[in-house]
Amino acid sequence: MDIRADIRLRPAWHVAVPFLLGAFMTGMIGAAAQHEFTLGFSLLLVLWGVLWSLLARTRRARFHTAIAEAVARLPAPTAGKATWLGPATLKVRPRRSGHLLWSGDGFLWLPDTAPLQVEGQQIALDDVRPELVFRFKELTEMQHACGILSGDQLILSRQDGVTTRFALPNPVVYTFAAHALALERGVPTSPP
Numbered sequence: 001m002d003i004r005a006d007i008r009l010r011p012a013w014h015v016a017v018p019f020l021l022g023a024f025m026t027g028m029i030g031a032a033a034q035h036e037f038t039l040g041f042s043l044l045l046v047l048w049g050v051l052w053s054l055l056a057r058t059r060r061a062r063f064h065t066a067i068a069e070a071v072a073r074l075p076a077p078t079a080g081k082a083t084w085l086g087p088a089t090l091k092v093r094p095r096r097s098g099h100l101l102w103s104g105d106g107f108l109w110l111p112d113t114a115p116l117q118v119e120g121q122q123i124a125l126d127d128v129r130p131e132l133v134f135r136f137k138e139l140t141e142m143q144h145a146c147g148i149l150s151g152d153q154l155i156l157s158r159q160d161g162v163t164t165r166f167a168l169p170n171p172v173v174y175t176f177a178a179h180a181l182a183l184e185r186g187v188p189t190s191p192p
Helices: 012-033 038-058 060-072 172-184
Strands: 081-090 096-102 106-111 122-124 132-135 139-147 151-158 163-168
Touching (some): 081 106, 151 172
Antiparallel strands (some): 081 096, 106 132
16 A cells, blocks of 8 residues: 555645636625726636645645655554554544544543643553544544545544544644554555
């Protein structure tokens, strides 16, 4: 399994969406007010969005390389320590922010209220009380979803039919989780 194949980034055109929405709203308001600079300002917003989208597209290779290097440096969990994968917000009502960990037998989720002492991406298991545990042998599917407004999501499905969604503020968290699952299932990963 190639590490680069599991890197999921938002499409570059997502960057232009706020600018296009702003151009549409400016155009509608300006047309209603019959303002003379409406068309020019709306066109400027569209061009600005296209510029940012092109910049995001050209920098994707750099992001892929940085994420692949981070995955290659990710330490495996040991007997008494778990590996911190990153922040993950549990998508329930109300949303609950927390942290995703990789232990020897699965993923652990801790709420933000739990004190964490991360040393080199390692956390002592004696210091944490996970609220959710996803054992690798119970996981049937792990997915990545990405929406324009919802952002990156990690979806974990278990054998008992329970599906849990996490909002990921950083796309590297999904790649870390995919790498951990591949290693636990015995799929060799190649370095970047």
